[in-house]
Amino acid sequence: MDAMTAVGILLVALVAGVLGALLGLGGGIIVIPGLTLALGFGMQEAIGASLMGVIASSTGAAVRYVHQGYVNVRLGMLLETATTTGAILGALVAVYLDQDWLAILFAGVLLYSAYHMLTKRERVYRPEELQGEAQVLDLSCTYVDPKDGQEVCYGVRRYRTGLLASLGAGGLSGLLGVGGGVIKVPVMNACMCVPMKAATATSNFMIGVTALAGAIIYVRYGYIEPVLAGLTALGVLVGAVAGSRLVNYTGGRSLRIIFGVVLLLVAMLMVLKGLGLLEVV
Amino acid sequence: MPSQERMNRVIHKVLLVGVVASMTLIGAGLILSIFSDGHSDDWVELGSLWGSIMQGNPIALVELGLLVLIATPLLRIITALVLFTAERDYRFILISLVVLGMVSLAVIIDI
Numbered sequence: 262m263d264a265m266t267a268v269g270i271l272l273v274a275l276v277a278g279v280l281g282a283l284l285g286l287g288g289g290i291i292v293i294p295g296l297t298l299a300l301g302f303g304m305q306e307a308i309g310a311s312l313m314g315v316i317a318s319s320t321g322a323a324v325r326y327v328h329q330g331y332v333n334v335r336l337g338m339l340l341e342t343a344t345t346t347g348a349i350l351g352a353l354v355a356v357y358l359d360q361d362w363l364a365i366l367f368a369g370v371l372l373y374s375a376y377h378m379l380t381k382r383e384r385v386y387r388p389e390e391l392q393g394e395a396q397v398l399d400l401s402c403t404y405v406d407p408k409d410g411q412e413v414c415y416g417v418r419r420y421r422t423g424l425l426a427s428l429g430a431g432g433l434s435g436l437l438g439v440g441g442g443v444i445k446v447p448v449m450n451a452c453m454c455v456p457m458k459a460a461t462a463t464s465n466f467m468i469g470v471t472a473l474a475g476a477i478i479y480v481r482y483g484y485i486e487p488v489l490a491g492l493t494a495l496g497v498l499v500g501a502v503a504g505s506r507l508v509n510y511t512g513g514r515s516l517r518i519i520f521g522v523v524l525l526l527v528a529m530l531m532v533l534k535g536l537g538l539l540e541v542v
Numbered sequence: 543m544p545s546q547e548r549m550n551r552v553i554h555k556v557l558l559v560g561v562v563a564s565m566t567l568i569g570a571g572l573i574l575s576i577f578s579d580g581h582s583d584d585w586v587e588l589g590s591l592w593g594s595i596m597q598g599n600p601i602a603l604v605e606l607g608l609l610v611l612i613a614t615p616l617l618r619i620i621t622a623l624v625l626f627t628a629e630r631d632y633r634f635i636l637i638s639l640v641v642l643g644m645v646s647l648a649v650i651i652d653i
Contacts, residue, residue, distance in 0.1 A: 262583070313608055317564075320614050324561055328554045330546070338622060338637050345644035349651070398633070402546065469615035470641065474648030476612050481649075483585040488575070491568045491604040494611055498565050 262488055269300050270489065271496040277314060278500020282322035283507060284520050285464030286442035287315035287472060288497060290527055296489070306486040310493040312476040313485070315441075317494040319469030321501030323462070330404035331462035331508075333455065336417055339400065340427040340449075340463075341470050344441065347431025348471060355436045363436055364535035371528035374447035378521035383513060385456050388416035404459065407509045415456055423453045434471060441471050443527055446520060457513035461520075549625055556621050560614030567607030574600035616645070 273295035277288030289311045296307040326332045388401035400417035417423075430444035442464050449460035479485055508516075533539040575581070578600055586594045586602045594602035623638035 313611065316611055316615060320557055320561055320611065324554060324557045327550050327557060330550055332550070334546075334549050334553060334622065335634060338619075338634065338641060342637055342640045342644065345641060345648065349644065349648050352648075470619065470645065473612065473615050474645050477645075477649050478652060480588070480609070480612065483587065485585060485605075485608065486583075487585055487601045487604045487608070488572070488583050490608055491572050494608060495565065495568050495572065498561060502561070 266300060267488075267492055270296070270492040273299065274314060274493045274496025275500040278318055278321065278497035278502075279504035279507070280523070281315075281318035281442075281497070282465065282501040282504030283461070283511070283516070284442070284523060285446045285461030285468075286318075286523070287311075287468045288318045289315055290443075290530070292493060292497075294530075296493075302486075302489065305484055306489055309479045309485040310490045312472050312479055313490045313494040314497040315472035316469045316476060317497040318501045319465055319467070319472070321498040322505040323466045323469070325502070325505040326462035326465060326508075329407075330402070331459050332466045333400065333402040333417070333459055333463045334466070336400045336402070336420075336449070336453075336455070337463045337466045339398075339420065340423060340445070341467050343424045343427035344431035344434070344445070344467065344471050345474070347428040347433075348435040348474070350428075351432035351435025353435075358436065360437065361535045361537060363433075364531045367433055367437060368528040368531035368535065371443060371524045371531065374444070374451070375521045375524035375528065377451050378447060378517045378524065381451070383450065383457060383517065384454050385413070385415050386418060386454055387414060391416040391418060402459065406458065408512060413456055413459075415454070415459070418454045419452055423448055426452060431471065437531075441468050443524060447524075450517070457516045457520075458508060461508075461516065545629055545631075549622065552625060553618055553621060556618050557614060560610060560617065564607045564611040564614070567610060568604050569607075571600045571603030571605075571607060574603065619645075 273292060277291040281288035292311040292314045293307050296302040296310060297304060323332060398420055400420060401415060403412060403414040405412050426448040427445060430441060434441045445464045446460050449455040449463060450457050581599045581601060583601060586605055591602055591605060595606060619638055619641055626634040626638055
């Protein structure tokens with residue numbers, strides 16, 4: 262591998278790490294097109310590197326987010342049961358379904374989430390305001406937002422709906438290979454009323470586990486290109502550690518706007534994929 | 543809630559050790575591979591990984607770093623399981639076991 266390619270990989274990985282940490286995404290949506298379209302790598306080696314990148318992004322960002330209390334560990338682990346189950350179901354039925362229609366359906370879900378993110382205001386409830394199912398399973402959590410020094414204490418609404426949606430999110434990532442973070446963040450933020458910063462941080466925390474099984478399988482078969490995967494993991498780690506510091510200077514409102522725009526872009530990619538114009542996402 | 547702080551403190555340490563160790567191993571391996579000749583860039587079989595590291599193959603060092611990276615989220619689930627067990631939080635003991643079980647199942651049925 263020549264030096265220019267190595268620098269290119271590191272740059273793609275850095276961008277993916279920063280955005281992934283800020284928005285709670287794995288960064289596969291940047292790493293895979295970056296490696297295949299821009300740098301000419303094959304799909305399999307790109308997926309292998311991207312799986313490592315997702316774990317790197319998740320772990321690198323979560324170090325800081327867990328320390329600051331942004332991550333709701335209990336909520337994350339509860340939803341992980343659904344995302345991992347969904348991923349298995351999705352991969353099992355993938356052969357029976359038409360990928361193109363799925364991609365377009367997925368684009369519809371993304372557009373709806375983007376509309377919600379860009380136009381609606383965030384609602385957050387204190388734990389004692391919540392009735393019913395919130396009292397069956399208490400997932401409330403507290404963190405201090407360094408931007409204004411306020412302590413935020415929130416309760417989690419509708420965890421059953423959240424579980425169901427996470428099952429769908431896991432299923433989609435099993436079916437299409439993307440879509441973990443882009444669904445989980447809106448579900449937590451809009452449906453379960455988790456503040457945006459906690460939703461992105463918790464999503465970050467979770468995606469490492471969603472990518473885990475795939476990564477283990479790729480390693481077992483030796484489908485990993487060590488130098489490519491190493492450079493990707495290193496770049497993403499550095500990017501994610503840097504990105505997780507940026508969150509302190511960003512408000513929840515601006516995070517929602519950036520996220521909404523990213524959702525629109527991913528929806529566009531999915532439409533292109535569905536129409537057969539783009540094979541690499 | 544004291545249990546939230548304790549959970550965060552312990553999981554933070556696990557993740558921090560994983561990130562620092564994998565970054566160091568991958569970084570060192572990549573830098574060494576620039577300066578050392580006579581090794582291939584190919585994947586080293588896991589069975590002979592340790593031997594390759596002892597022979598000074600820098601790619602094996604990168605691979606060890608990748609393995610540490612993968613082990614980190616796994617270790618974090620197990621850590622949470624241990625903490626939930628210490629707190630006798632039965633619902634979350636079950637939840638951690640389901641997550642571990644699903645990851646294992648996915649690996650076993652090769653998805």
